[in-house]
Amino acid sequence: MQVSNRLKNQHLLWRAAFGPVAEDAANLDGLSQKEIWEMLLKTSYKKPGKIESASYMLDGLRKELQDIGQIQKLSPEQKKTMLQQSRVDINNLNLQWMTEMISSKAQFREKMSFFWHGHFACRGINIFHQQQLLDIVRNNAFGKFGDLLREVSKSPSMLRFLNNQQNRKQRPNENFAREVMELFTMGRGNYTENDVKEAARAFTGWGFNLQGEFVFRNNQHDDGSKTFLGKTGNFNGDDIIDILLEQKQTAIYITNKIYRYFVNEKLDEKRADWLANRFYKNEYDIKKLMEDIFTSDWFYDEKNIGSKIKSPVDLLVGIRRLLPMELENTAVQLLLQRALGQILFYPPNVASWPGGKSWIDSSTLMLRLIIPQMITANEAINIRPKTDDDIMMGQMAEERVNLQKKTNFGSKYSAAVVDWQLPVKIFENVSRENLLPKISETVLQTKTKVGSNLLAKYLNNESRENYIKSAIVYLMSTPEYQLC
Amino acid sequence: MIIKRKEFLQIGSLATASLMVPQFLRAFERPLMVPPGNKVLVVIQFSGGNDGLNTVIPIQNDIYYNARPRLGILKDKALPLTGEVGLNPALKAFKGLFDQGDMAILNSVGYPNPDRSHFRSMDIWHSASNSNEYVNTGWIGRYLDARCKGCDRPTQAVEIDDIVSLALKGENNNGLAFKDPRKLYSISNEKYFKDINADHHSGDETTDYLYKTLGDTLSSADYIYQQSKLHPTAEPYPGTTLGKDLKIIASLILSDINTKIYYVSLGSFDTHVNQENQQKKLFTELNDAVQAFTTDLKKNNRFEDVLMMTFSEFGRRVTQNASGGTDHGTANNMFFISGGLKEKGLLNPMPDLSDLDDGDLKHKVDFKDVYATVLNKWLNADDKMILGKQYSYLDFI
16 A cells, blocks of 8 residues: 555654644645654744643742641641642643643644653652653653653652652662663663662662752762672762663663654564664764654554554544644543543553553443544533542542533533534545545544445535534544554 | 534434343343352452451450540440451441351451552552562453453453453453443444444454454443343342442343453542541441342352452551541451352451551461462462462462
């Protein structure tokens, strides 16, 4: 099969961005991949503004509290209120970032940030820590991996999540040291248990203060000699990170992960090796690595196109990019993230979302298939996820109540109002007989597509406009649409 | 454009041909009752960390009462099981089951290096992993992988919920989740989905995987819905969520469905504050639902074939906190309820409150021993393969 230029362009847009956007989708036939890639780089070049969602109340409180001792003095009710507010604020951070993914021009930056958000998986209940970590990731999304790694490692969010505040001389906590190697740099099997112990000693004293700043606590630091990955010295945490970056294995591990995420879950070892060598030689320059991928011919091979199962966030953001819409209750997106198995800022554990086939079971697949119809037919969404973890516990119960309240309004409750003008306009110059193939090619990335005879039975023939609308919605309600 | 989804999808009426076959005719199609010996497991998850010490209470233990001056359940309030041990007052039916020899209690179940985070500890219980490893599949999911090579329907394990838990996710097979067989059926009965499923032949591997999941779901939804109507239970169940859930499970157990494992959750037991009322409320729901369920199974002579097992991601600290509650702890007890128990009553000693680990109970039994026992002795499965290691068997079944 000849892969069309449009399909190749959409392939790039699904992988380096969050899919084609309605206002540009009409122009995708004429542009080259290189032109689109350059445009993606250009629009992402600017440093991003920090996304902040912490409420005034919490912000004020934080400024008043100068030391940990004062937190202890708060009453249990005050602490509870703080915690609840922090959860609400993290939800808002989630929704604000999702809005960036949908409408920001800096698509490449947000897509890379989303990848690193999964790579440096971190849960926490402190809104300030979470928005700070997101800021680090968005700022370094395609800079030097070493800078990103170092900043993330020194962030309160990660230090807290991996218990490095408890990592002290004489009483080392190995969690942070282990995960830095196992998940963030080299991968399992490339270091010994003794390396973990020695690295943990080097990281002793790394902590943070109440203002969310990294602090090095000299009196808690073990300044004895350590032997790590064959080197011996009086190492501190920064030295360990330097040694990890010296390891070719770090470049290989990161490149393989990026290949599986951005190109194909089936690793092509020859290509990945070539990329890893260059990544290492280019001093872990992420932008150059991504450029190597997105400007290569093999990235556009048929076997790489439409081969990836969209993550829940990819799916929801992708729908909203092609179908501009107003959501009556934006929090419904949190519920959908949860029901589909991916809530931003709440990865299942430090190993993150496993991705791929694990996104799909009978419940998530059926929900994915009916979401486009729920949105466009203004149907209430009625899912009741169970409360099964600390951070969401109780809070989902509230959301459930809210949704039930909504559904009680019956037909008055509309999930979303789609602005169909732009999506319909994509096809304004397409002839009637080419219309369905063109819509299909725009919506789906897969080789096999739902048959036009079958679709014809379902499509709305009252007007050209209705035909286009119903075709888009029906094509989105297919297993094929889950792929990109 | 506002389109009602039902019109939009041109959904057929629910009264499709297969449903119009009269009930009495369907009854002739299949034997009325599954032959005895078709063992079934029902897992009830207490989400949020149930306080085990106020569930199975050491009524003669001063350390318990000293640690819980406000929360400790007094000896004369507890339902006596033995001279030393009482049951939470809300669990009256459980006491009845205990006295009749249909219940066993396993104390101090946990795992080494316990994690006090709900989601992480639940992860560990679901995946049956050690606390320092991350496994993306669940123990029941891996049971399905081992059991279901070539199964045409993933109905061997079902969860009564909108979302499939990690416990039921395997490498290649997943359990099926639904809140209500009718709701599941009405979505999967959309003509459009049936049509695209029938129209799909073969694409690449991932597309085929998605279509296989779709096809399995459609046929399972149909199958489950038919089965759930085959022998609707006549027993009155409480109108609570768990009551409805167990009623659905009973109807399926009484049909001839191939389901071996049912999974259901109750919560939240995260009682940092106001523990007494919250636990009482949840235990009342549990008690009444289990009472109806066991009565139902007994009447239909299936109680010997059904094993109910309860667990929670962790217990709570021995000492009460300052807000009328308890904080996250470690080891906990499990209930086993069945007419087919080999060992009944208290299976092991109560936790030793004088030998704590920084204020927390020490675990004496690894929960994976329980899984191994249930997989091997009840479900006749290869526990070593599923759990990745040979764990010790217990003797209660």
